[in-house]
Amino acid sequence: MREVYVVGTGITSFTRLEYPLSEIAAYPAMMALKDAGLSKVDHVYVANMGSARLNHQTGLASAVVDTLSLTPAGAEAIENGPASGASAIKQGFMAVASGLHDVVLVTSAERLREVNNLEDTDFVATLSHPLAEYVYGVTLPSQAAMFARLYMQKYGVTERHLAMVAVKNHDNALLNFFAHLHEKITLEGILDSPEAMTNNPYVSEPLRFYDCCPVSDGGACVILATAEVAKKLKKPMIRLAGVGQATDTHCLHERAEPTDLLAVRGAAAQAFKMAGITPADVDVAELHDAFTILEIVESEEVGFFKKGEGHLALERGETRIGGKIPINTSGGLKAKGHPTGATGVGQAHEIVLQLRGEAEKRQVKDAKIGFTCNFGGFGNNVVCLTFIRED
Amino acid sequence: MSTDVEKILRPIDNPIPPFPPKYMKLASGDEMVIRQVGREDIPDILRYVEPLIHVERDYYDIVAVRLYSELLAYYRYRVQDEYVLVAQIDGELAAVVNGRLLSKEVGMSYHTVALRRGLRVGAHAFAAKMEYHIDIIGQKEVLIVAESPIGFRRWMIEYGLEKRFHMAHELGGVPSWSLTKALFDQARDTLVVGRRPVPPPLLEKAKATILPPSDPPTPPTDLLAATRSLYDSTGTALMSQRWKQERKG
Amino acid sequence: MALEIFAYQCKKCGQLHYPYRMVCKKCGKNEHNEFDPVPLPKEGKLLTFTNVYALPPDFNVAKLGLGIVELKNGMRVTGQLKIPHPKIGMEVSAKIEVVRESEYSKNYGMVFYPA
Structure with a gap:
């Protein structure tokens, strides 16, 4: 296998974007091409989850490659639920590593806000099992809530811990120009004041409004290339050193231990093994915190902390910028935003900035090794990536 | 003669009890005061409602145009039994709500406009x-x-x-929905918040001046400005975004 | 007619599955449709639950109770709850009722009540 490097990256603001879907994919791609100093690529992957259903558009990759005037390069759209982004990066990795292509552009776009929030709730709920979950009114927040209730009871995690994740990620997002929510929140305002129940009502008990990610539009892009190409481009050498993916049962209720996220554990282990590192080597990580509980649980399942101790590390401030292992410096899905299909590429964008030392006010000092965890469905299809800066 | 016509045109408001001011803590930790304003405060509010007329998103434009006319009509005595409440954070105008009395027993809600997005400001104001x-x-x-x-x-x-579809609402003549006392009693615990009395310094600050909202909804700035600016030799798109962000911080 | 929700039992090894799958998860023999439908028991214990307030457009209610129940044969199912104050571990029993209606289609499923 050939080694694969990230040579360029770009992103849009994650917010409501009133632009055609293909432009949302094309802008970060233009930004990434400019960043890399390239004008041609061999192949294009476009990560997206809902174009057909939400935006009445199919064959998105053909539209994007033409919008960018990159024809006749090959182009495909990749759909793997909310893990589409990392899946597309994985496809790009395989294309370069295998020797099929030298330069691959992996862009992404989602435009959830084209429909109203009721329809978005339903759209995302279609990830669940059609006959055993969806018909009952199961939504992603409700799955996360049933999971959280068990988890909190078993490991002593409280609503305060969940709120602490939200406050931390909102604080980080204030330092990120591209984040969806530039909104300072406090524990007092969302948990302790007499008005907290109204400020921060339950979406699905025990998860509240500020435990859930916003509904965002957005796009992000990375360009992957061989070592030979990367060396010519004079950017810091960021190697995509490990990819891992694992799946779990479609239904939440079928998992032997319902508080385990085995797909996260498996995908992370593969990504670390391929890169030849351990979780303790990681300097900065982006975890899929569509719900605050997930940041805590994933931080354990990927191996940063022991099972059941993620919330204690959070209490000690180890996951803040400046802590032992800063998590979601971008604001995470919680505050940076969650344009479903684009999220995984957005996570990679943040890690590339961090490893290059270009993360401005939220820079993690001397970050050399970065990690992302992109979570599809409710933990039934997880893709993890490891990035290493080589000097 | 002119005085006589004005006498005919100017409605006489029925006496209603004033809204006792209240305050609450927001998700951000800020304290928000909700209080009733009189006619003398209307020009200050109009100034901040007017720019929203150009914001198409979420029907801000229609709502702002209608609210503007309702406030103006109140100010210049062309509407009967109207009241206006404002929500202020640190003196800044965060929300405006208004309505009127259709009869002694039935109220008619007009508008709820949040000038600060998020933090459930609009929800608190509507509940008030x-x-x-x-x-x-x-x-x-x-x-x-x-x-x-x-x-x-x-x-x-x-x-x-509840549906009251046989009754056309004054806003657009569309079928009305009704919040009855029974429904309100059910919702009270979760939706209605606020503490009284407002500590005097907080209330005085709110009453002193209605300050402009610091981050009101605006017509879309170019949301892809950062990316577009790479191809914009003047860089103005990016600069204007940066300025906007700095003002926020 | 009594309505049932079915589990699917592998004809080779006896493994029960809910929901249906086309290949047995235990013996893994790729013999399509070699399953016997077996009605799921109606009684069980509540494993976890939630009240959902943000619902898709098909549901015109302010909140909906959902839960995962461990049935007395050890199978787990997701279902709706009509239980005023649910508690983890409580005994529940199901009725098969309409759980979702959209346009002309009705979906039946398990609705749990206090046992």
Whole structure:
């Protein structure tokens, strides 16, 4: 296998974007091409989850490659639920590593806000099992809530811990120009004041409004290339050193231990093994915190902390910028935003900035090794990536 | 002669009890005061409502145009039995809500406009308005419509309003929904918040001046400005975004 | 007619599955449709639950109770709850009722009540 490097990256603001879907994919791609100093690529992957259903558009990759005037390069759209982004990066990795292509552009776009929030709730709920979950009114927040209730009871995690994740990620997002929510929140305002129940009502008990990610539009892009190409481009050498993916049962209720996220554990282990590192080597990580509980649980399942101790590390401030292992410096899905299909590429964008030392006010000092965890469905299809800066 | 015509045109308001001011803590930790304003405050508010007329998103434009006319009509005595409540954070105008009395027993809700997005500012202000009609004035029901889908979801579904489709609402003549006292009593615990009395320094600060909202909804700035600016030799798109962000911080 | 929700039992090894799958998860023999439908028991214990307030457009209610129940044969199912104050571990029993209606289609499923 050939080694694969990230040579360029770009992103849009994650917010409501009133632009055609293909432009949302094309802008970060233009930004990434400019960043890399390239004008041609061999192949294009476009990560997206809902174009057909939400935006009445199919064959998105053909539209994007033409919008960018990159024809006749090959182009495909990749759909793997909310893990589409990392899946597309994985496809790009395989294309370069295998020797099929030298330069691959992996862009992404989602435009959830084209429909109203009721329809978005339903759209995302279609990830669940059609006959055993969806018909009952199961939504992603409700799955996360049933999971959280068990988890909190078993490991002593409280609503305060969940709120602490939200406050931390909102604080980080204030330092990120591209984040969806530039909104300072406090524990007092969302948990302790007499008005907290109204400020921060339950979406699905025990998860509240500020435990859930916003509904965002957005796009992000990375360009992957061989070592030979990367060396010519004079950017810091960021190697995509490990990819891992694992799946779990479609239904939440079928998992032997319902508080385990085995797909996260498996995908992370593969990504670390391929890169030849351990979780303790990681300097900065982006975890899929569509719900605050997930940041805590994933931080354990990927191996940063022991099972059941993620919330204690959070209490000690180890996951803040400046802590032992800063998590979601971008604001995470919680505050940076969650344009479903684009999220995984957005996570990679943040890690590339961090490893290059270009993360401005939220820079993690001397970050050399970065990690992302992109979570599809409710933990039934997880893709993890490891990035290493080589000097 | 002219005085006589004015006498005919100018409605005489029925006496209603004033809205006792209240305050609450927001998710951000800021304290927000909700209080009633009189005619003398209207010009200050109009100034900040006017720019929203150009914001198409979430029907801000229609709502702002209508609210502007309602406030103006109140100010210049061309509407009967109207009241206006404002929500202020640190003196800044965060939300405006208004309505009027259709009869002694039935209220008519006009508009709820949040000038600060997020933090459920609009929800608090709307709840205060319902509290005014039902608890303070003592009405039996309030007729409501929503112009925006956000408003519809929030009010019609959260409160579970009853249909009064035989009654055209004054806003656009569309079928009305009704918040009855019984429904309000059910929703009270989760939706109506606020503490009274407002500590005097907080209330005085709010009354002193209605300050402009620091981050009101605006017509879309170029949301892809950062990316577009790479191809914009003047860089103005990016600069204007940066300035906007710096003002926020 | 009594309505049932079925589990699917592998004809080779006896493993029960809910929901249906086309290949047995235990013996893994790729013999399509070699399953016997077996009605799921109606009684069980509540494993976890939630009240959902943000619902898709098909549901015109302010909140909906959902839970995962461990049935007395050890199978787990997701279902709706009509239980005023649910508690983890409580005994529940199901009725098969309409759980979702959209346009002309009705979906039946398990609705749990206090046992």
